[in-house]
Amino acid sequence: MPHLILIADIGGTSSRLALVGADGAPRDIQIHRNDDFAGFKEMIEADLGQRGPAARASVGGAVLAVAGPADGETVKLTNRDWAFGKRDMRRHFGWQKFAAVNDFEALAHGVPALGAGDLIAVGGGVAMEGAPMLICGPGTGFGVAGLVRSGRQRIVVTGEGGRARLGAVSTEEARLVAHMQEELGPVVVEHALSGSGLARIHRILSGAPLSPEAVIAAATRGESAARASCDVFLRLFGRIAGDLALTLNARGGVFLGGGVSAGLAPFFNDSPFREAFEEHPPHQARLVETPVHIIVHPTPGLIGCGQLGGRMAKTLVAKTLRPNLHVV
Template sequence: MSSMHTDNPQTANAWPRLVADIGGTNARFALETAPQQIEQAEVLPCNDYDTVVDAIREYLKRVGNPKIAHAGIAIANPILGDWVQMTNHHWAFSIETTRQALGFETLVFLNDFTAQALAITCTAEKDLVQIGGTEPKENAPKAVIGPGTGLGVSGLIPSNAGWVALAGEGGHVSFPPFDDAEVLIWQYAKQKFGHVSAERFLSGAGLSLIYEALAAKEGVTPATLTPAQISESALGGSSPLCRLTLDIFCAMLGTVASNLALTLGASGGVYLCGGIIPRFIDYFKQSPFRSRFENKGRFDAYLAAIPVYVVLSEFPGLTGAAVALENHLQNHAPSRFADGMSADFGKTAQDKTE
C-alpha cells in the first residue's frame, strides 16, 4: 500500500469519502457517506479515459461534484511506491501528482486483492457460505484466496493493532500436481508456458486451459468455449469433458487452498473470493474441493477442522479500500503522534517494508 496525505485535523472525519476498485477493463467508483456505508456505485470503462484523473473527475461529476478530502483506491497492480504502471492497462501515474491534481488531502492506493482481504474483516455473515469444517478459532490467521481473472492470494494476521493484511503474489507460486491426471495437465501447460503457476489453472483462463489439456489427452478437438460456457455445459450435463474440467478445477483449488492454510496456520478460516466460485455455488458444495482440501496425510484432521467460506459480498474491493483508508487516517491522526504512538500503527505488512 502507498499513500500521500497532508495533515489537517479539521477534515480528518470529513465525509463523503471516495472509494474505488480499478481493474484492467473497468473501474468501479462509489462514495462512502459514513463508516462502511457505500453508495452511488458506478462502473466506468477504463478505455474511455486517457488517465485515472479523467476517470475520477468524470465519476465525481456524475454524482454532483461533492467535496472530497480523502480517497482510497484498490487497483489490480502491485503497489511498490509512488509510481504506478498498470500491467493490464495503459494508465501510468504518480500517486502524489494525482492527489494534487484532484485536490484531495489523502489518497491511498493498495493492491486490489489486499483490499479484498481487508474486506473480510467486516463481511456480514449473510455474505458467507460455509463449505465444511467446524468453527473458526478467534484471533487466529485467516487465509484469503480468489480465482477470477487471475489468482489472488493474501492472508489476515491478528495483531494488537487489528488485522494485518499480507500483500504478496502467491498466485504465481509453482503449481503442485496431486495425481496422474494433474501431472498430464501440468505437462501440457509446461510445454506451452515453461513455468506453470497456480494461476495458470486457477483462473478463468485456467478453466479453459484444463479443458484444452483434457481434450488433447483424449485425442479430440476441443470446442471453442468460454470459461462460462464450460461451466454451463458441465452443470447442464451436456458435456462429460466439461464436467471433468470443472471437477479438476475445484480439486486443484482444494490443493492450493489447503497449502495456504497450512502455511499460515489459518485456523481462523479460509475465505474464497473472486467472481468464479459464486457462479456455481450449489455444485461447489458437493464438488471435489473439500475432500481434496482435507487430503493431507498426517494433517487430515487439522485441515478437516478449518472452515472454508465462499464470499458473496457485492463490492469487496470498495469495502476493503474503505477499511484501508480509515486505517490510514487513524494512524496519521495528530492525536496519535501527540500520544507518542508509531506512525505505522496498523499498516499492512507491505507498508512496513517500504
C-alpha cells in the same frame, strides 16, 4: 470542506467505484468496463463526471484497490497495461488523502465486516478465535492475502501467491501442466486458477475453446464435459488453498474471493475441492477443522476499501470541526 472519500476496486476486467463517509459504508456504487478507458485517470475522471460537480467537490481523498502490487510509488495492474504514480495521482485530483492497496488487501480488510448472507460454507470446521485468516481466489489472476491479529488490531499481509510455481500430484494434473508449459513456459498458479485458467483447462481437456463464463454456464446446464473441467479446476483450487492455509496457519478460516469463486459457488460442495483442501498429510486433521467460505457479496472489495476510506473520512471531518486557533 471535502468530507467524502472516493473508493475503487479496480480489477483487470472491470472496476467498481463508490463514495464513503466516516461510517465506512459504500454509497452510489458505479461499475465500469476497463476496456472503455485508456487508464486510471481517465476512468476516475469519467466516474466523477457522472456524479456531478457537487459530488466531485465533496471528495477529499481516495482509496484505490488494484489487482497488482501497490507497495511502491508506481502502481501497475498485473494483467492490464495500466499504471500510475501515487504522488502524481494525488496532485492531479487535488486530494488531501490518498492510498493505494492490493485488491486482496482490500478484500481482507472487508472480511470482518461481511455478514452471514455474504458467505457460503464449503464443508465444516470451526474457526479458532484470534487465529490468522486466509483470503485467496481466482479472478483475472489469483490473489492471496492474510489477516492476522496483533493485540487488538488486525493486520493484513499480502503477497503474489498467484505467481508461485504450479506442480502436479496426479497423472491428469501432469498432463495439464505439460500442456500449459508448452504454451506458456514455466507454469504458475494463476495460469490454471483464474478465469482464463478455467477456459484453458476446459480447452485442454475437451478441445472446446469456450470463455470461462461459457464453461460455467454449460456446467450449470448439466453438460458433462464442462462440469468435469470445473471439478478439475476446483480440485486444483482446493489443493492450493490447503497449501496456503498451512503456510499461514489459517485456523481462523479461509475465505475464497474473486469472481470465479462466486461463479462456481453452486458446484463446490459436490466437487473434489474440500477433499483436496484437506488431503495434506500429516496435517489433514488441522485442515478438517479449518472452515472455508465462499464470498458471494457482490462488491466485497468495496467493503474493505470502505473500512479504509471511513478512517480517512473521519480525519477530514475532524479537520473541518477543529476550531480555528488565533495567535495573540
